[in-house]
Amino acid sequence: MKKKFRRIRTRRLNRSLGGDIFNIVIITIFGIFMVLPLIYAIMQAFKPLDEIYMFPPRFYVVNPTLDNFTDLFLLMAQSWVPFTRYIFNTLFITAAGTLGHVVIASMAAFVLEKHKFPGSKAFFTMVVTSLMFSGAVTAIPNYLTMARLGFLDSYLALIIPAFGYSLGLFLMKQFMVTIPDSLLESARMDGAGEFRTFWKIAMPCVKPGWLTLIIFCFQSLWGQTGSTFIYSEELKTLPYALNQILLGGFARAGAGAAAILLIMIVPIVLFMATESSVIQTMATSGIKE
């Protein structure tokens, strides 16, 4: 009798060995598909020039070298505008755009999910609709709008459009669903204003949500060349400058590979840093049902 009881308990608490192996195998198979491009980019950055142009291309590097990075830094040092300026531009645009987007999209998502005022449904439909329209076609009208607003040739041309990026609102609204209404209700009872309820109660609850948003927004702004809207050399972004290096011809391929790795690595590091919170347990609302 006692023995039988124990067997059931062990089955409940621990997964069977077979199930574990199955999990690991499946995850490894798909995982390999996902890491390959990253590993390839890393390999490329350490390949000497003759290996980069090898045909058929070889995946791994035989004689790893740091020449590509020294080349890249030499090219950077020769640049017309001090290279740190490009880095600052990109950092500033990315930080301002991401911050604005996360706050504005979360505010909108919060009231759309938790207030249900007249017209909120129509507005959300409009947001989803805007996800469906081709970006290529709005490119020219967008340019005209920018010109009319006087945003051309300034940081604003890249920062402000990031604020109204619909995907963020769409995702954020899904996360807002998980906040229990009773939690917000009790905050209001205690006399918290609407903004305070949003900022101090709702936002901490959906931390994984806005961390995800930060990652999305960061990486889309981080890769922005902005060459359509910004003409002054001293306002141009890092990817633009690195692109110029890439376009320098065959001999620059090594430096280019190093540049790509450097650009790629920043969002990945950001993701690694926030990952544990992004995909943490969501059920931490503090409400007992």
Add this chain to the structure above:
Amino acid sequence: MAAIKKKRRMGLEQKRAMMGYLFVLPFVIGLLMFFFFPMIQSFIFSLNVIEVVSGGYSLRPNGLNYYRNALFEYVSTSNQGKSFMVLIAEGLGTMASQVLLVVIFSFFAANLLNQKFRGRSIARAIFFLPVILMSGVIVTVDSGDLLQSSMGMTQTDAQEGAFQAVALARVLLSTRLDPRFIDFIVSAVNRIYEIVSASGVQILVFLAGLQSISPSLFEASNIEGATGWENFWKITFPMVSPLILVNTIYTVIDTLTNSNSVVMTIIRDEAFRSAKYGLSSAMAWIYFVAIMLVVGILTGIISRLVFYQE
């Protein structure tokens, strides 16, 4: 007296509505400026012939000619002379299988990643990697020569996949299943990379959904003697079913408006390579309406099957 009472009650509701409007206002302004006005402008462009004159452009009314042109006369030279409508239909066909596979795969992956095992956080990070790699940097920098060779990697991947799939197709054909079903499986195998890299966001959404299911539900059903299989279909599945709707819509939109898709490429090329801006706008509007129809129909069907916990 009655007037005052009425006014006060309206006041409370109005106050909440006002707060709502205030909170969405910044977003609305952004949406109007950078999406709605450009969209309307592109509609105006699609009804006019645009001529570049010194100091700007001038519009000459053209009625629905561009729409007629796009629907009935346009032939794509880069796609074996297929018409625009045929290309849209083909695009929708691929989309259907893609969406099915992505949603199933991401649900499956989310369930795996939701379980407790060693190295779970690393596995999750890896599964989210393609989202970072694909959508941001690589796509924007790809005008560089070198990236072509970087991306060559994925092409050789796909080719290897194709070779494997030929062998698979032979095995499947020998089982005398429906050829259409075999086609589906083979194309799925060929597109593993594409599917896996398109499901990052969906996995994340499903994971969030899975983790918001209250553990007390499982506790209760375990006490009643339910098996893991029953738990999955009776608790997990209904609880995340609203997210299946969300993910389906997201995947449909993501697949169709992907800047690499055939129709999007044509729209872009017409505008910027052939400088037929009006025609391109008309095509974009036709495509937009098609996508809206698809999303509308899917929402209608799926939302009937979705379970909402009240």
